[in-house]
Amino acid sequence: MGTDQLSGPARVAGPGEAISFEELALAARNHALPLEALRYDVTPVGLHYLLIHYDIPELDPDSFRLVIGGRVRQPVRLDLAGLRARPRVTHRVTLECAGNGRALLEPRPVSQPWLTEAVGTAEWTGTPLAPLLREAGIVDGAVEVVFTGADHGIERGAEQDYQRSLPLADALAEAVLLAYEMNGAPLPPQHGAPLRLVVPGWYGMAQVKWLRAIEVVDAPFQGFQNAVAYRFRERPEEPGEPVTRMAPRALVRPPGFPDFMSRVRSMTAGACRLDGRAWSGYGPVTRVEVTTDGGASWAPARLDPADGRPWAWRRWWYDWDAAPGRHTLSARATDATGRTQPLTPPWNRGGFANNLVQRVDVIVTGPAGR
């Protein structure tokens, strides 16, 4: 008996290969943001996207201990009261799955079959990581910090606790939090209770949930999630570059009302203020463009003023005079570093960071004679 019976290598769907029951089972567990929830600045619990590789573990908050060790002078062991007694900060942070959009790629990488909605924004409260690491005393030669969650499973044949490393400089960034609250309440089980890592700007794979151990290391971490899973590859044998920060992306909040099955929208002709959200992990979003004709023409959207929350999505809006007929709406984002959403999504075997442009189909019904 071995894991070869239950865990195959990563693969790409063949031409015309349909969504499998394995992919459907992942979609039933790991839900996206319902697009109408783009109306909320802060996503309510239960609407924020979720990706859980294995099972949600059950941890007793009373016996919980976080250990910080490895290449430090003074290993640290902290319970929740100890973490809560440290400086407390709240950051509003947009998180997105690195595989968002994957199921729409051609060919389709076979994994969690996200459409374009694997995103959410929450208020994460906790204590900054950097002072804790500095107090522990980082030893010369340290290069990365490894974060270990309590979730355990098998992935592509490798049994593991979920683990991810960050380069030391990224782990020491001021905004990185050990978070014990989400939206003003203790973390819910599915978001990492009692403690998780929050690394603003990075894709979800870096945001280790059910965090139980932090280890400073003096060589690049070779764990599965860093060395095998989250890498940009065109061919399986390439080492690939690591997946890190969120590429810019904009989403349209669908106007009108939906058809149950097709999700196509219906609305009446006339003035309509379209809106949505845009974000990037590299810098503030500085431009959003909107098309209402399936990409034939693009017009600039207006952006909400900067609000001093650099890690949260930014609201945009666009006044549309909707004429009767069928329309396809999209938006695309550009950030302060000049990164933008390409019209042809970049493809890689993992379907990572593809930031393809969302399409919202709308049927506009007009007054008679219009």
Add this chain to the structure above:
Amino acid sequence: MGTDQLSGPARVAGPGEAISFEELALAARNHALPLEALRYDVTPVGLHYLLIHYDIPELDPDSFRLVIGGRVRQPVRLDLAGLRARPRVTHRVTLECAGNGRALLEPRPVSQPWLTEAVGTAEWTGTPLAPLLREAGIVDGAVEVVFTGADHGIERGAEQDYQRSLPLADALAEAVLLAYEMNGAPLPPQHGAPLRLVVPGWYGMAQVKWLRAIEVVDAPFQGFQNAVAYRFRERPEEPGEPVTRMAPRALVRPPGFPDFMSRVRSMTAGACRLDGRAWSGYGPVTRVEVTTDGGASWAPARLDPADGRPWAWRRWWYDWDAAPGRHTLSARATDATGRTQPLTPPWNRGGFANNLVQRVDVIVTGPAGR
């Protein structure tokens, strides 16, 4: 322009027809209970199953009013403070989608593609409906009560607010609640904020969310969700019987740990206490049987003592001596009325109330030489 462009009739998948992107889009919105969450007596918000036909509407709790009218002597108009000032009760209630299990049927009805996990249990707090109806004064000849939600959309060509009726006797049942809290906190948006109906024992389609109007009527309601959608039919032209209460069902909490992609479980050989939950909308669950050999043999499970919560699922457990090899685990429930889970699921075109038996695949690894 018409809804014929965006909304087709209900249909059944052809032989070998794969899961479509429309079905996948529904699965990304409407999530199931992650099976490990069967550990909780009360399902945390965000893990409870969700089925939202259209969009989550945005309602202002301050301007919210519930209207009760139709065949009553004194129509009633209540704000949230008025509802909260009335007698307050909390019921622990298991809710399940009427289409739970649909995607596993052969042939597959094309709709929300549930596997077996569209269930959850919450503590619903609100005020009983029956005294409110009695105070309004039900007029002779009334036969049903129609509940209207604020969610609006198109379904199979019919534009509608979500509406469902209950027979008058069912609407007057003591346990029926107008609920404004879930698990001790105000209803979250996705569960019907600020007010919803809770009808213990009935499938989810009766539990009208975003409830804004109640109308007593003197003829059977012919709205879409009662007369067209939720009916048992073998052929499309049949009128069909209405879908009402939850058929008995048991679920196994998967032991061991999962493979990411296949969700097949891995565990070590030896003594293992299996457990799970079972429920029925017709009466208390009185028997749960377990198989560890894919249905070749069944053995009785133990049930937790009755706890005076007749509308909530019941925990069961079974001590299994797991031998190395591959096993398929299932459980089946029987209730006090004698209803049981059939080994061959009943089929209908909507995939309703099919209560097919869940299958959990486990690979048990043994010590060398065992």
